[in-house]
Amino acid sequence: MIVCTACCYDKNPDDAEYCDACGSELQAAVIPAPSVIQPQISSPQILQPSSSTTTIAKLISKHPGSPVPEFILDSNAIVGIFDPDMGPVDIDLEEFPGGETVSRSHAEIFLEAGVWKVKDIGSTNGIFIKLSGQTRYGARITIPETINIGDEVAFGKVRFLFQSA
Template structure:
C-alpha cells in the first residue's frame, strides 16, 4: 500500500512514510486521515509536548558552535561576524541530551562522523537522531536576521512559524527565522529564540 501526497499528488510514498519522497510535505496516513470521533487529529511533528521554559545549563565548556581561531583567516568581516545578536535553539524533547544550543555565529547542524569531522550542533543522541544527516543544515546570521538552510539532507528541514499549527513543506532555499518558530531537522525538533 502506498500513500498519496495531498500537496503534490505523488502516489508512490511507502505506507510508513511521514514525509513525501517527492516534495517533502508531511503525509497523512489512512489512520490519521480518518481519526476516531473521540481522538483529535495530530501530526507526528506536533505530538511532542511543548516545553514552556528551560533553565540554561551551567557553562562547563566552550560553546559547541565556536570556530577554532586557526580557521579564521579572512581580513574582511563577513555578515556573520558583523552581527552581535545571539540566539538559541531550545529542544522540544523532554529530558533532551542538551536542552539548548546557543547561536552566536554560523552553526553546522548534523551528527559527528569520523570521516567528515565534528559539527557545531550534534543531534546524534537526540530521540529521532537517526533521521539527521551528517551535514544536515546550517543556521547563520545575515545582518539582523537569522537564516537556516538545508545542506542536502536526506530527511529535510521543516519550519512551523510561530502561531501556526502545522509545519510547512521542506525548505529548499535559505529561509529567515523568527523568534518562536519551530524547526525540525528530520524528526528532531527545536524552538528558535532570538532577542
C-alpha cells in the first residue's frame, strides 16, 4: 500500500498513481543518495523570457470526452462548481470526470506582473502542478504558485495542460 503524502491515506494500492481519498498524485518512495559537493564552473547564460509571460493562455483538458475541451484565460478566473447560493464560477468543472473532487470555490488563476499564477481558495482536495518535462505532480500547493506554458494543473482529480492561446 502507498501512503499519500498530502492526506496520509494509507490504503492506496501499490500500482495507484493518484490517492483514492484526495486525488493527489502519489509519490514513489525515493531514498536520496548522499550528495557530494562538486565545484561548479559558471558559464555565461543567455536569459530567455519566461514562458508564462503571455497575457492570454488556455487550460486544455487532459480527460478524453470532456464537456469543455479548453478554457481561454485572459484575466482572473475562479475555478470550481456552480452553487445556487454562491452563483456561477468562471471555470465550472462539475461535469468533468473527477468533478466530484472539485470544491465550489476551488482555485483562482490570475495574472500578476505578466506571470500566470494559481492559488487555492479553500478547496477540499487541493491543487497540484506537474512541471513541464516532469513525470509526477508536486505536493499540494499551499501558497500562490507560478504556472508556465507546458505545466499540468490538477484541481482535485480534474487535470489540465496550461498553454499559450
